[in-house]
Amino acid sequence: MTKLSVVIPVLNEETLIQELIDRVTLNCEKITNDYEVIIVDDGSLDRTWLKISDASKFNKKIKGLKFSRNFGHHYALTAGLHETIGEWVVVMDGDLQDRPEVIPDLYQESQKGYDVVFVSRKNRPEKIYYRALQKIFYWFLKSLSGLNFDSSQANFSIIHRKVVDAFKSFPENARFYGSTIMWLGFKRSKIFADHGKRLSGKPSYTFKKRLRLASDIILSFSERPLKFAIGAGVILSTFSILVATWIIYAAITWGYSVTGWTSLIFSIFFFSGVILVFLGIIGIYLGRVFQEVKRRPLYVVSERIN
Secondary structure (H helix, E strand, O other): OOOEEEEEEEOOOOOOHHHHHHHHHHHHOOOOOOEEEEEEEOOOOOOHHHHHHHHHHHOOOEEEEEEOOOOOHHHHHHHHHHHOOOOEEEEOOOOOOOOHHHHHHHHHHHOOOOOEEEEEEEOOOOOHHHHHHHHHHHHHHHHHHOOOOOOOEEEEEEEEHHHHHHHHOOOOOOOOHHHHHHHHOOOEEEEEEEOOOOOOOOOOOOHHHHHHHHHHHHHHHOOHHHHHHHHHHHHHHHHHHHHHHHHHHHHHHHOOOOOOHHHHHHHHHHHHHHHHHHHHHHHHHHHHHHHHHHOOOOOOEEEEEO
16 A cells, blocks of 8 residues: 555646646655655646646656546545545645645654644735635634634645545535545644745635635535524514514503504515525525435546556
């Protein structure tokens, strides 16, 4: 069995791919000569796959998977994990913000008896307002999903073979590496490391994609939105009963009568909107069920190397 596997999803990284491979292989060799590097091309439109092919000709430990189209970052991670045969598996991004020089530190920490070790990023180059918004984002994500996310952690980690096998047993179409590993449990630790800088190219994770990922995580791992809808419905119903009771009491005691169409129309539109929101939440969950029962493949591989 290969002792160490490294899984790297990439998308349009032709300018970085050679440096990425050089630095990853160099640091893997600090641990063992028995390793494999699995690079998953998530439907790149540039020369990324050609660069991977060229590198694999000189080093047979470089293995490649090319998707038929862009399926998504976490599906690429899943494809790579399905191909690994190592006792220990490193998962990292391919933009060099996850610094390959940290791989030996991850492995060293894992040898202390941990099944999962994540990297907590420090000295991040993002601006202060971005980090503040990110903390707010993760607070909402934690509140709605029930999972204790650490905003300093992403996918950069090392996991044991038994964790990989548990991850592979997940039947869901929705795939999110960090939250799934968290849900699985196992004995885990973390190390702190400087966050690398993107040397060229543009990040593929836009704000829109982050919001979509967050909503998918919430819907896949939690029923809290449904419980929130029930709680809000109970509160509104209770409030309506109290208001109705006060109106009846006022009418009997002081001869008070409700007048005005404005308040009536406002109430109708308000509660209609609330009902539609709650129906929308239920509809989203039903949509997720519909996606699951179709049982489509998670991804389609068009080419393989080594």
